[in-house]
Amino acid sequence: MRDLPCDLSVLPVDAEAMLKGLEPWIRRESPTYDAAAVSAMVRLAGQTLAALGAEIEHIAGPGDLGDCLRASFPHPDPGRPGVLILAHLDTVHPIGTLDVLPFRREGAVCYGPGVVDMKGGTYAAFEAIKQILAAGLETPLPIRVLLTSDEEIGSPGTRGLIEADAKKHRYVLVPEPTRSDGSCVTGRYAIARFSLEARGRASHAGAALDEGRSAIRIMAEQIPIIEAMTTDDCTFSVGVVRGGQWVNCVATTCVGEALSMAKRQDDLDRGVERMLGLSAIAADGTGFVVTRGVVRPVWEPDDGTLEVYEQAKRIAAALGVELAHRSAGGGSDGNFTGALGIATLDGLGVTGEGIHTLEERLHVATLPRAARLLAGLLMTLE
Numbered sequence: 001m002r003d004l005p006c007d008l009s010v011l012p013v014d015a016e017a018m019l020k021g022l023e024p025w026i027r028r029e030s031p032t033y034d035a036a037a038v039s040a041m042v043r044l045a046g047q048t049l050a051a052l053g054a055e056i057e058h059i060a061g062p063g064d065l066g067d068c069l070r071a072s073f074p075h076p077d078p079g080r081p082g083v084l085i086l087a088h089l090d091t092v093h094p095i096g097t098l099d100v101l102p103f104r105r106e107g108a109v110c111y112g113p114g115v116v117d118m119k120g121g122t123y124a125a126f127e128a129i130k131q132i133l134a135a136g137l138e139t140p141l142p143i144r145v146l147l148t149s150d151e152e153i154g155s156p157g158t159r160g161l162i163e164a165d166a167k168k169h170r171y172v173l174v175p176e177p178t179r180s181d182g183s184c185v186t187g188r189y190a191i192a193r194f195s196l197e198a199r200g201r202a203s204h205a206g207a208a209l210d211e212g213r214s215a216i217r218i219m220a221e222q223i224p225i226i227e228a229m230t231t232d233d234c235t236f237s238v239g240v241v242r243g244g245q246w247v248n249c250v251a252t253t254c255v256g257e258a259l260s261m262a263k264r265q266d267d268l269d270r271g272v273e274r275m276l277g278l279s280a281i282a283a284d285g286t287g288f289v290v291t292r293g294v295v296r297p298v299w300e301p302d303d304g305t306l307e308v309y310e311q312a313k314r315i316a317a318a319l320g321v322e323l324a325h326r327s328a329g330g331g332s333d334g335n336f337t338g339a340l341g342i343a344t345l346d347g348l349g350v351t352g353e354g355i356h357t358l359e360e361r362l363h364v365a366t367l368p369r370a371a372r373l374l375a376g377l378l379m380t381l382e
Helices: 014-026 035-051 115-134 161-168 214-228 265-277 303-318 334-339 368-379
Strands: 053-060 070-072 083-088 105-106 109-111 143-148 171-173 185-186 190-199 233-241 252-260 287-296 323-326 343-345 361-363
Touching: 014 035, 014 115, 014 368, 035 053, 035 070, 035 115, 035 143, 053 143, 083 115, 083 265, 083 334, 083 368, 109 343, 115 143, 115 361, 115 368, 143 161, 143 171, 161 334, 171 334, 171 368, 185 303, 185 334, 185 343, 190 233, 190 265, 190 323, 214 233, 214 252, 265 287, 265 303, 303 323, 303 343, 303 368
Parallel strands: 083 143, 083 171, 171 343, 185 323
Antiparallel strands: 053 070, 070 143, 105 109, 109 361, 190 252, 190 287, 233 252
């Protein structure tokens, strides 16, 4: 690791200017399942990168998902494995969330959909690059950026892209939100998603109720069974349920989605077996079926990741900040790169509360802090 070439505190990073630049990003709503909206957000971010001098490559979205983007900054040794800034620009907030969660500043915090997860951190990473270039400094390694479009649903379409790009780099920096105490992330739990399907038997709900079997009821009976499997080592939750079409018909189908999270891969593997074991179809075709969906592997910190963390800790100390680290629940694309053995540091973004809710809010002061920390890493990793 190199020494810092300058005092990071003198970089002219201004919270108010950053907030002004971030505002158009927040106003550009980009829920994962709206491919056009996500693609528009990716193009907006790409304009910022292009203005900084990056070579931009637009990547068609996988399936019916939004587009992705790869950006490369000029470097004397462009073929050398460098630093990949890995970020996603999709959010969990549907179009129209701005009506109930408008972009607004209230004292030391700023509200808005995706302001913390993870547009704020991504913007801070761009600001870090901007400040390095403005100061006429050269980074030891080439800098590249990969922006993806489906992280909030487990990255089913972009995992291959992420892993292929990451393998060409020595380091991966992920500006996902910090933990609530401001600590960064050096590992993440394993995660599995499941599709649930209850199959019923049709009948007229008024004239022949007893002849049917409700798929909605079958699903309702399974939900407490699934969630009761939760232990300290492996959790289970049902987050989506949809069933029925006509109130005067006994529902024949009801579908849902469940999530399981575990600190260790073995615990998740056992949890997957338990979930799949709930599948049971009777002779008449009614019953319940569980199908495994996307999985994020467990990421445990190795020497390479911890070496990057120690560097980040030294840089933070120079900024007057004590930087802790931890493994975390809640997946990110860092699961994939860390599990590959690539030195990955996650949770390098901004700090806030209410992530994934209508109270999502950013601590404004952490915008410049994140930018300076990321700038320090980009200028010293070699």
